[in-house]
Amino acid sequence: MTARPEPTNRTIRCRPAVPSPTPGPYPSGPGPGDPSTILWAYHSHTHEWRDVNAGLIGPIIIGRRGAFGPDGTPHDVDREFVTLFGVFDENESRYTPDNLRTYTGDTLRTNDRGQILFPPAGMTTINGLTFGTLPVESLTMRLGERVRWYLFGATTANDFHSPHWHGGTVLIDQKRTDLVNLAVPLMMVTADMVADAPGIWMFHCHVAEHMASGMTSRFQILDEAPSTP
Ligand SMILES: [Cu+2]
Secondary structure: OOOOOOEOEEEOOOOOOOOOOOOEOOOOOOOOOOOOEEEEEEEOOOOHHHHHHOOOEEEEEEEEOOOEOOOOOEOOOOEEEEEEEEEEOHHHOOOHHHHHHHHHOOOOOEOOOOOEOOOOOOEEEEOOEOOOOOOHHHHEEEOOOEEEEEEEEOOOOOOOEOEEEOOOOEEEOOEEEOEOOEOOOOOEEEEEEEOOOOEEEEEEEOOHHHHHOOOEEEEEEEOOOOOOO
């Protein structure tokens, strides 16, 4: 048996079903100028509109070979966060008919083309939550920690976003900024931060209409040193 060439990248949390046919990096892995790990988004194409509104969208973290420790955390950061900026309309979800029947006893009103006659109910969300209801504990770090943020947008015509941190800056493509360009749907960005300002800070989309309709959250930097393993 001939040994298969080792790729220079590997995936975690989702390995490719078919090995890379040639030596070299997997096509979805970090490029030469990228951080050691990057975000790749998955989402359903079966019925994209209904499936994404049912929540079938999420992150895959892909790193260079050797980038990860045994627990799947990259060696060169202390903490990782994933944030999805998305406009979702659960009335369009595949689960809506069953949920209506189960929880309200109601049935769907549809037109002669089978389309559901509900008014659009798009919610502007960060990780599915809106108007600051994303728990701050889910975006909490300690002073001095090296933190990697993975950010991406959902798939509607309104999914153009500019995530913005108060109280911190990040490095993206070796440039320092406090704003991320998610200018087209499903854009994916990886950003590195060093937590240097203790407190609870705003983290929100800077598109004014999105911010006013709820695309806001908080993150927290605790005034205590990183825990040692
Ligand atoms: Cu936005």
